Amino acid sequence: MAGSSFGEQFKITTFGESHGEAVGVIVDGVTPGLELDIAYIQKQMDRRKPGQSSVTTPRKEYDKVHILSGIFEGKTTGTPLFIILYNSDMRPSAYDDIEKLFRPGHADYTYLHKYGIRDHRGSGRASGRETAGRVAAGAVARKLLEHSGVSIAAYTKEIGGIKCETYAEDEIEKNAVRACDPVAAVKMIEKIEELAARGDSCGGIVECRIRGVRPGIGEPVFDKLDADLAKAMLSIGAVKGIEFGAGFAAAAMLGSEHNDQMNQEGFLSNNAGGILGGISTGEEIVFRVAVKPTSSISLPQQTVNLEGVDQTISTVGRHDPCICPRIVPVIEAMACIVLVDHYKRQAAMHDQRLVDLL
Template sequence: MSGNSFGKIFRITTFGESHGPAVGVVLDGCPAGLELHEDDIQKELDRRRPGQSEITTPRDEADKVEILSGVFEGKTTGTPVCMVVYNKNQQSKDYGDVKNLFRPGHADYTYFMKYGIRDYRGGGRSSSRETIGRVAAGAVAKKLLSLKDIKITGYVKQIGTVKGEKFDEDFIERNPVRCADSEKYQEMKNYILKAKDRGDSVGGIVEVIIRGVEPGLGEPVFDRLNADLAKAILSLPAVKGIEFGRGFDVVYACGSENNDEISPHGFLSNNAGGTLGGISTGQDIVFRFPVKPASSILIPKQTIDKFGNSREVVTKGRHDPCVAPRVVPVAEAMASLVIVDSLMINKNKKISDFS
């Protein structure tokens, strides 16, 4: 197992490095006959691409996608769909000074310990540019989910100490922070910009809501739906945890408060976050996860080189002062992949499925 593939039936394999010729994905298991065009993919890639605003990295990449296989006359053929994005704006010279250094917070040290070699240009395979392939495949998954009226929405709930209180879904894509609270947007933005001015970075919390999933999705006991979603989200760079529904706040509640009572008209609350026993309840599936401050900062930090000598390092280059806004479309993509894969696995579970 190489760790570069994800999914069981609807399965992806991503490829490429940050400063290599290209990044992309091979998607296997996509049903034939789905209308699919490069524009469907591009609109999702445009949401995660760099250079969108003053709170993201200024790396200027169009991230233009090309579909190389698996689509004919505007429809999927049932064969593997290969999608590629060619890197156009690399500045590998920015990383010459860290060729032999392990940058704190990055995967430099662990990759070198595992493989005995590493691509020091922007982190290579461990770079967040790897997520381009995930978003491309997620765009296909979203098209499939739209056929079943399943919608996945992510947004930034908190930046640093600034918490959003209101939820206006229409506002999310109208601001670069991707927050859902118009009254807290400027405060969140300023929080990021102040860190940027210091050469530092900040973290945030992202929430994802999955609507329209019918009851019964998910596999007991090791392949619970929430467990699959957790693996998908925890596989993202910079993600350090996950919680569903009421999450870690359940420690403050009693069972009498936390149990989701059921009436003839449905559930009366959603503290469980949309699953019970790892199987969907038909309610919204809701989860949140923290995104750590970007590790690439201009403040000097202590480290060692690959020879074990004590050194000081400053990360040059073009980096995000807060990665949470750009994680949103990636998280949506990963959630989409999980739901599509689960739907395919869930077929033929009852005798009625054969009728």
Template sequence: MPGNSFGHSFRITTWGESHGKALGVVVDGVPAGLTLSEADVQKDLDRRRPGQSEVSTPRSESDSVEILSGVLDGVTTGMPVSMLVWNKNAKSSAYDYIKDIPRPGHADQSYSERYGIRDHRGGGRSSGRETIGRVAGGAVARKLLSMAGIEVFAHVIELGGVKARSLSFDEIRSNVDSNVVRCADPGAAEKMLEQVNAARLEGDSIGGVVEIIATGVPAGLGEPVFGKLDADIAGAMMGIGAVKGVEIGAGFECSGMKGSQMNDPYVLDDGQVTPATNHAGGITGGISTGMPVICRIAVKPTPSISKTQQSVDTASMKEIDVEIHGRHDPTIPPRMVPVAESMMALVLVDHMIGSGLIGPASLLK
């Protein structure tokens, strides 16, 4: 498979490069009858947009979306929804000096090995700008999910070694966008920003952890062997550039727990059998339990740093030292938040449509 499409019943195909003319997405499987406007999509793209703060690249892009197909008089027709965002502030000449030099930590050499050619202008397809298509498609998925009572939200819980305290869902919803690092804990957010600025002064970068939460997910989503809900979520999250680890629920902590600590006991809640705790993160046996789905992703430091690093000039085949110039994020997790939310939404809506829980009839009532 070419690897540019994601999903089954609800499928997105993203296209475009960091310094190409435009980027976008084709969303197939959108049920007919959904009220959809460019404003619905733009609000999520605005959260992903560069140039918003000191923790973001200074590249200035409006990332204004245009819906090209699949919508008539503000309502989806059941046909593919195609969306486009023009690149307007690309400065490709800033990358000419590394045309033959693979940047450490980037996909430059991997792409060369795979395709025999690479787009050196900002990383081309491997750039974080590719996620524009994911967020645009995720905005459609998010609107469908909201009609089914499902909400997806994310926040930064660790950055540069600074960890946020545990918060309620209401606190997370209320505070996550109140600061530039998108951490719902104000005290931790201040310390995180200090770490970002310290790394920037050193010509370095920092990584962190983003937590993604989905509430209102009904029990019964997912397949028992292949197509498990948690496996699909893990694959979706690992498919985001810079993500190097994924955990569901207790995650890696479960390796140090006893069964009596990890198991979620069952209770009767209004006549329904319900887990009393949620160490499983809302998924057991690959199938949703009706509890909130909770996932965390480990995001590596931005590989583009101004510190001297070792590489190879592939034109002369000599080892050299290289410093990366240009406009780059000093840390990725804050801008990863809307991307991770979108990938969670895409997985959930795919399962909801595949299970018959979302369809034209449910929208046209």
């Protein structure tokens, strides 16, 4: 399937369907000799897995990591890593009643028109379950980045119109919505539960902060660091928009306000979000993504069947009423993958110092 691979020097290829036997990823370009504990990958998988709380899908997938190749005696060999995650709680029969209907907000209609066939079992390849492989690959990338002093943290900034008013990084993993404001988190959870009880869903905004990236990372003009980060984020099914630094607010600013002036100590502001001309500045890289409301809702909606006849559909099943909490580790994973790829591209160009790190 074209489009299932991402990256150049550090390349991932995901595979599998939502209600098939398994999902997973092949990772090529992993530096040999990297000490890699399965438990390290599993920790990230546990952050993404379903069934975590009342605001996530009740589907029970343990996403136990199995590495079939690319590692020997706890160290990577430099050959492709093959990571597989077996599905254990599939219920494809739950979709039999809507097999011939197009679900609003889903890729049913477009997949059928592209391929002439589609897997109707929980969206098949278009399901959010595909992202499990990304998180596994992202954990490998994160391990590589640790050697360069790079840290990545994403968190929920807004859900259903409720915005975080404070930023407390140590609170992010302490609440069910992974919000950076514990007070706002309580309101967000109440909002999600209220909508779920009515059979509806909501979206939100997730922000990501990346620290420790050295200046000079990025490949102009078509492979800018922000361009590749944008592609990575927009490749996640639920993401509908992205902005860096000041973002869309820059449209209302003056040049004198938006420009990040400098003195001998460095930049005086960071409206650029840590990237200028597609190349990292050394400042914190900051971006935000817009996450759409979950498409699968039980409220009756208008649609058509395969013959184009008007129908009413209600999507009953195990779905996240809000995708934000579980998309946070996916966003972090894709950011890690992009950064490792760009660090390796920089090293391949001329900087031997980076080869030793990555």
